[in-house]
Amino acid sequence: MAVKPSATELGMHTEQLAGRTQQRFFRPEEEERFTYPQSFEVDFKKRTTFDAAKMTTSEVNLKLRELMREGYGSIVMQNPGAKHSLAVGILNRLNLTIEGSLGYFGCGLIDGPNIHVKGRVGWSCAENMMAGTIVIDKVAGSTFGAATRAGDLVCKGDVGARVGIDMKGGTILIGGRAGAFCGFMMQRGRMVILGDAGKNLGDSMYDGTIY
Numbered sequence: 538m539a540v541k542p543s544a545t546e547l548g549m550h551t552e553q554l555a556g557r558t559q560q561r562f563f564r565p566e567e568e569e570r571f572t573y574p575q576s577f578e579v580d581f582k583k584r585t586t587f588d589a590a591k592m593t594t595s596e597v598n599l600k601l602r603e604l605m606r607e608g609y610g611s612i613v614m615q616n617p618g619a620k621h622s623l624a625v626g627i628l629n630r631l632n633l634t635i636e637g638s639l640g641y642f643g644c645g646l647i648d649g650p651n652i653h654v655k656g657r658v659g660w661s662c663a664e665n666m667m668a669g670t671i672v673i674d675k676v677a678g679s680t681f682g683a684a685t686r687a688g689d690l691v692c693k694g695d696v697g698a699r700v701g702i703d704m705k706g707g708t709i710l711i712g713g714r715a716g717a718f719c720g721f722m723m724q725r726g727r728m729v730i731l732g733d734a735g736k737n738l739g740d741s742m743y744d745g746t747i748y
Contacts, residue, residue, distance in 0.1 A: 573628045573648075577602075579610035581632055589623075590616035597623055605629055621659070624652060641678070644671055647688075660697070663690050666707065679716065682709045685726065698735060701728050704745065720747050 585604060589597045597614070601624065604612055611632040617623055621640035624633060624647070631650035638656030648667040657675040663682050670689045679697030682690045687707045698716030701709050706726045717735035720728055723745040730748070739747050 576629045576649075577605040578608065579605055579630060580608050581610035583609050584611040584613070585609045586613040586615060588615045589620070590618060594620050594622050598625060601627065601631075601633070605631060617656075619659070624650075638675070647671075657694075658692075666690060676713070682707075685709065695732065701726070704728070720745070723747070 645664040660678040676694035695713035714732035
């Protein structure tokens with residue numbers, strides 16, 4: 538009877554590894570598995586507006602979830618006051634209009650909503666975006682769309698440095714100029730810059746496309 542070599546022995550081994558495959562198969566009847574268990578059923582025709590002027594960041598984000606729980610699919614946020622970390626972690630279909638500007642880390646970790654910011658945004662807007670659309674009417678700070686995985690991200694004006702750093706998918710469209718090191722360590726996706734680009738564009742880029 539042949540004795541299988543030990544994994545600690547030197548040399549090449551012919552042992553067949555029995556690990557689990559990474560291949561996944563889906564069927565149309567499994568549609569419920571494509572949504573988050575905590576997502577809400579919303580109606581885009583059901584619309585509401587709220588004023589965020591006197592609310593804290595936590596209160597604003599909780600308010601958005603409360604309104605989605607009530608079925609509102611179109612929400613207008615007034616007077617965001619450039620607060621940081623607004624409209625983050627939305628894992629739901631939603632039409633969100635923000636009438637004003639955001640601070641740092643706005644609209645991060647989202648998967649599904651369509652967001653329109655009628656102002657400017659600070660650093661790291663749409664970080665780790667997984668799906669949906671974001672349109673910024675004015676300008677954006679540095680690391681715009683950092684580690685974006687999918688979706689469409691648009692800034693109509695200028696952006697800062699390191700746009701799309703570590704980008705893993707999706708599309709970033711810049712209507713104005715861009716700072717240095719945009720597309721740094723880019724792995725997948727598309728970036729379109731309609732104005733001038735700063736130095737070291739696409740530095741350490743693995744894959745993807747920059748126009």
